[in-house]
Amino acid sequence: MKSEKIISMNKICKSFPLEIGGVQQVLFDISFDINSGEFVTIMGPSGSGKSTCMNIVGALDSATSGTYELYGKDITTLKPDDLATIRNEYIGFVFQNFNLLPKRNIMDNVMLPLMYRGLPMNERITRANEMLKLVGLEKFGSYLPTQLSGGMKQRVAIARALAGQPKLILADEPTGALDSTMGNEILKFFKKLNHDFGITIIMITHEFEIAQYTDRIIHIYDGRIVYDGIVPKNENVLLKAEKKK
Ligand SMILES: Nc1ncnc2c1ncn2[C@@H]1O[C@H](COP(=O)(O)OP(=O)(O)O)[C@@H](O)[C@H]1O
């Protein structure tokens, strides 16, 4: 499969208004391209702007200035409703705290994004079952989220993200609430999804060990990209880049 440019960010800046007046600028001239089939980490210390950047990539928020093209469409100035349509069509999300509906069973949780697509019920059920099988949880459809371990909950969240057959998965600190064994299991699963199905994955983390599962690091420090390239052998390369900025 030939890889194509699916994300193109050009000089994206983001500021938030402050209650006391004025603004806080969080992102400064963020520019990068991502091709289909890539497995990329957005890395940086806490507060560096990773989630803010991810929210713009995921069409959950819009930039203050700069341009953003997703799948060849300039979505920089789309209104929230149109952004929601884009999200639903292209993107699957995975969050640190799973964001499962606590009172709905696993099957319902996985079927949720399919409801917005207007798929008939029997297709929703078939597809949700397939996704649960893919993450090894086909026997747990009738369980509630509270009955599962953290690692299992994150697998449900991944099944939900995959149910809409997205081209792109965005994962914000997906192993942040898991112990290292469960975390490694999730990372291996992402690697498999990327490798076997060619799904583009962008993952946020502040940990270099986690970034090592991926092929490229975009390192953000104080709202600026200080490194964008292959995963270096040693984290010092990134720490040096922070000092040079
Ligand atoms: N909605 C918001 N309103 C105001 N400030 C925000 C908002 N979201 C993030 N920030 C600020 O932007 C900075 C970067 O936050 P964030 O993107 O969450 O960093 P990270 O994910 O790297 O920890 C922080 O100083 C945070 O307080």
Ligand SMILES: [Mg+2]
């Ligand atoms: Mg964050």
